[in-house]
Amino acid sequence: MSAALPALDAVAVVVVRGGELPPGADESAAEAGAAALLVGDGTEGARARLSSARTVWTVEARLPDAGVLAEVLAPLLARVHTVLLPASSDGRDLAPRLAVALDRPLLAGAVSVAGQGAEVLRHDGRQLVELAATGPFVATLLPGVRGAEPADGDPVTYRIEARWPDAPGGTHTLGTVAPEAGDTPLPEASRVLGAGAGLGGGTAVALLAGVGRILGASVGATRAVTDQGLLPHDRQIGTTGVVVDPDLYLAFGISGAAQHVGGLGSPRHVVSVNTDPHCPMTAMADLGIVADAPAVLAELARRLEAPHD
Amino acid sequence: MTERMFDVVVVGAGPAGSAAALTAARAGLSVALVERGPHPGSKNVYGGVVYGRVLDELVPRWWEQLPAQRWITRRSTMIMTDRQAVTVDVRAEAWGGPPYNGATAFRADLDGWLARLAEEAGAVLVPSTVATGLLRDVDGMVRGVRTDRPDGDLTAGVVIACDGVNSFLAKEAGLFTDRDTAQHNSLGVKETLALPREVLEDRFALRGRDGLDMEILGCTRGIPGGGFLYTNLDSISLGVVVGLKGLADSGVRPEELLADLRAHPSIAPLVRGAELKEYTAHLLPEGGYDTMPELVGDGILVAGDAAAMCLAAGVWLEGVNFAIGAGMYAGRAAVEALARDDTSLAGLAGYRRMLEESFVLADHRKLRRVPGLVFSDRVQQRYPALLCDLAEEFFRVDNPRPKPGLGRLLRRTASRHGVRLRHLLSDAVTGWRSFG
Amino acid sequence: MLVAAAIRHADPGAPVDPLTGAVREDRRPGRASDAGPAALEHALRLADALGGRCVAVTVAGPEADGMLREALAAGAHEVLRVEGPAQDGAATARTVHRALLERHGVPDVVVCGDESASHGTGATPAFLAARLGAAQALGLLELRAAQGALHAVRRLDAGRSERLRVPLPAVCSVLAGSVRPRRAPLPAVLAASRSAVPVVTVAPPTSPEAVRTVAVRPYRPRPKVLPGPSGDTARDRMLALTGTFVPRTPPRVVTAAEPAHAVDELLGFLRSHGYLEQGG
C-alpha cells in the first residue's frame, strides 16, 4: 500500500463509474505513456477493460464531490509532471479542481499532450493553439483524437487506500439514470442517421425518425441539434455525448466538427448530405451529396414509404 | 388617445432604416429602430459596393468614417460566353481620393456604422426584435407596430417600413397592388474568397486601397441575371444575381452558376488559389420602377428594398445608395408631417415628391425599361455571344485574306446568332433612351 | 441571497482563417454564447425561488453592453461588466470572483453555461467553485431549488445522467438545451436601452504566467493509432491491415440538382452496399 505515485512524466487519471471506463480512457492512458490511475467504484473491472496501460494504480471509492476528490488525489499525484484526464464528463469536472489542488495550470481540451505542453482546440474546434507550460501541469485530452495502441500483457497494478475526509460536503449523488430506451441503444446501433444544424428544424428531425425506422437505423445528432432541444441530449453523438460505432452513418447537414466525429467510431460507410462540398463530413464520406438536406430527407421519406412494385 | 411611445418607429436597421432613423432623430424626434438581428447587418447580404455620394447630405466628409475595404478606381463590365469575354475597363484615378465615388465595404461594418450614427443622434436601437404586424386605429390609420416580444406593441406617429425585400409591413399595409412579387425577385448568391493582400493587388493591378468593381453579363446560362466580382482588402466577392422565375424554370442550382463563373477562363486566373471563406444567399427586388408598391399610406412610409428600390439590372447593382436616399427622405417627410400634426397619406405625401425630385425615383423612372431589356432573351443569350464573336473576328488576323469591314462582320454575326438588325436597333434605342 | 449568472459574450460565427487559424475576433455587439441565455434563465428562476437577487456578470469589452442590457430587461436585478484577464478558465474565474466580491459580496449561487464556443473547456465554473469553496455541478440538464438546496440532473457520458443534490453555496453549469430562455418584454428592453452598465476593472496577477501560447494554427486532425489487426495467421493479419479483400469504392462527391437525384444516389449507394434490398 504505497501512499503516492512515484515521480513520473505523465499519468492518466480516469474516473470510473460502476466499473465502466469513460470515453477517451484508453487514449489518455496511451498519451500518458501507458500509466493510469483509476478512481471510482468498480476499478477492478475497469482495469480489466483498460487495454493501453502497462502500469495501473487504483483508488476504490464511492465518488464524492469533485472538489473533495481533487483534495484526496492531489497528494498522490504531487510528483507526477503531467496529469492527464480524458475530457469526458467526469474528467472535465475533476481536472480544474485537481489543477487548483496541485497549484498547477490546466491545459484543457487538448488533442495532443507532450513533454512541456499541449495542443488544445479553441473556437469550436476550428483553431489549434499550442501551449507551453513552465512547469508541471494538468491537461484534459479530447476523446477520439488519437486512437490507442493496446499494451501487451497484464498491467502491473497497485492498489491505493486513500484517506477520505470524515464528512465530505459538496454535491451528493442521488442516483444514476440510464438513457431513454430507444429501438436500439445508439452505442450498439449498426446503422445511424445523424441530424445536424443543416437539417433546419424540428419537422425534419421528426421525419428522420420515420426514415430511421424503415432503414433500421437509430437517430443521433450533433450538439447543435441537441442544444436546440430538438432531440434529447442522449442522442448527441460526440466526445461529450454518446460514442457510436455503426457500419453505416448517414449525416444530414452535419459539418463534421472534431468533437462530433470523435464520437463516431470507425463506420464502414459514411454518406454526407450537405450544401457545402468542402465540409469535413463530406470530405470523410464515401458518398458526399451536395444538396439541400431537408429536401433530400423529405424525398427519401416519400420514396421509402412508396409501395414496392 | 393614449400617449404614443415614439414619434417615429423605423423597422429594419439596414441602410434605409438607419438613414431614416438618423434623419428623424437629428430633427429632435423620438425614434425607435427595430431590428430582427442581434446587431445591425448581422443577417444582411450584398455584393459589396456602396456608392457614397448620397451620404454627402447626411454625413459631411463621410469618407473619413465609412468602414471601407477599398475605394473603387476601376470599373469593368465583362460580357462573356462559355469561352469568350469582352471587357470594357474604366479606370479613374480621381475616384481614389476625396470626395470619392464608391467603395467596397462589408455589410456588418456598413450597417453597424450607420446604425451607430442613428443611435448617436438619439434613436433607440431595439435589437433581436421582429416586427410582426401593424397597429391601426379605428380609421385604419397606422399607429405603430407589434413585435415578437412580450408586451411588444410600439406606438408611434409614423411607421417607416425599411424591412427589406418582400416587405411584410408594406404588404400588410396594403401598399402592394401587385400580388405576384416572386416574378420580380432575384436571388443573389455570393462567395467570399480570401487571397493574400499582395497577391490580390498584383492580380488586379491595384495599389494601396484602390479597388475593382466588375459587373458580368452572359454568365448565367441564359437565365436572366448577371454576375459580379468585387475586391475587398484581402478577399474577393464573387457572385451572381439571377431572376427567381428563370432560375426555377431552368432547374439549375445557383451554386452551379457560381461554380461555372469561378471556372470561366477569364475569371479562374483571378481567383486561383483563393480560399473559400463564406457562401451566402439573399433575395433582392429587381423589377425596378414598375414593380414598386405605393410608397405612402396613412401613418406609414416604405423605403429601400421594401419598396423595390434596388437597381439590379445588368451593369448596375445598386441598392444601398437608393436605400439610404429613400430612408433620408422618409425621415424628412415624417419630420414635416409630425410638425404639421398630419401623418395621414396627404400629410406624408412630401415623401413621394422628394423622391421624384431626387435620384431615387428619377433614376428608377429613367431606367424603368432596363430590367425588361436586360432580362430579355436577346440581351441575356444572344448579344453576349454576338458581341464576343464580333470582337473575336474583328481582332482575328486572317492573312492573307483582307480584313472584313465591321458592317459586314456585324451582319454576318447577327444572322448567325439569329438576331435581326431591326431588333438590335430597337434595343439600342431603348438602351440609348435609358442610359443616354 | 445572491444568485449570479456568468455569461460569456461571443460572436458565434467568428470566422477562423482556414490557412492560419487566426480568428477574426469581432468587436461587434453579439450575444451571449451558446448556453449563456440558459444560464441566465436558470439564475433568474433560482433567484425567484430562493428569494434573492440576480446579477448578470461578464468579462468582456463594451461590445457586451447590449447583451447585459438584454439581461437587465429579462429581469436581472443588476448587471456587471468586468474588464480583466479572461484568457482561460482559471483567469476568468479569478476575474469574475474578484469583481463580484468588490461589487456585490460572496454569491450563494453562480450559474454558468456549459462549454463556451470560443474557449470550449467548461473549466471556468469549476475554477469558480474552487475559489468560492462551493459545491459544483457541471453540465446540467435540469436545475431547480428545493428545501434550501439545489436539485439537478447532470449529464454523464454515453447518454446517462445522474440526479444530484447540491448544497449552497454552489456553482452550476447548465446545457444550452436545458431550458427555454425567456424573451425580455419590450417596455423593459426600452427602459434598459439607456441604462449605464457598471464596470469593474480587475488587474492581472503579478505572478508570471504559468502557460505561454507558442503558436496558433488551424486544426488538422492528427493521425489515429489503430489497434493491431486481428487474425490467426500472419497472412490474415496482413490482409486485414492492408484491407486487400475488403470491397471499397473510391469516395465520391456528387452535386444533386434535384432532391430526387440525390435520393437516387443515396438509395443506389445503400443498395450496392447491401443496406437495402436490390430494387427495394
Ligand SMILES: Cc1cc2nc3c(=O)[nH]c(=O)nc-3n(C[C@H](O)[C@H](O)[C@H](O)COP(=O)(O)OP(=O)(O)OC[C@H]3O[C@@H](n4cnc5c(N)ncnc54)[C@H](O)[C@@H]3O)c2cc1C
Ligand atoms: C468542448 C466541446 C464539446 C463538444 N462536444 C460535441 C459533441 O459531443 N457532439 C457534437 O456533435 N458536437 C459537439 N460540440 C460542438 C461541435 O464543435 C460543433 O459545433 C457541432 O458538432 C456542429 O454541429 P453541426 O454540424 O450540426 O452544425 P454546423 O457546424 O453549424 O454545421 C451545419 C452544416 O450544415 C450544412 N448545411 C446548412 N444548410 C444546409 C442545407 N439546407 N442542406 C444541407 N446542409 C446544410 C452546413 O454547410 C454545415 O456544414 C462540442 C463543442 C465543444 C466546444
Ligand SMILES: Cc1cc2nc3c(=O)[nH]c(=O)nc-3n(C[C@H](O)[C@H](O)[C@H](O)COP(=O)(O)OP(=O)(O)OC[C@H]3O[C@@H](n4cnc5c(N)ncnc54)[C@H](O)[C@@H]3O)c2cc1C
Ligand atoms: C447578392 C447581392 C448583391 C448586392 N450587391 C449590391 C452592391 O454591390 N451594391 C449595392 O448598393 N447594393 C447591392 N445589393 C442590394 C442591396 O443589398 C440592397 O438594395 C440594400 O441592402 C437595401 O437596403 P434596405 O435597408 O432597404 O434593406 P436591407 O438591407 O435588406 O435591410 C432590411 C433590414 O430589416 C430587418 N428586418 C426585416 N424584417 C424585419 C422585421 N419584420 N422586423 C425587424 N427587422 C426586420 C433585416 O434584418 C434587415 O436588417 C445587393 C443585393 C444582393 C442580394
Ligand SMILES: Nc1ncnc2c1ncn2[C@@H]1O[C@H](COP(=O)(O)O)[C@@H](O)[C@H]1O
Ligand atoms: N468572459 C466570461 N465572462 C463571464 N462568464 C464566462 C466568461 N467565460 C466563460 N464564462 C462562463 O463559463 C462558462 C464556461 O466557459 P468556458 O470555460 O470558456 O468553456 C461559460 O458558459 C460562462 O458561463
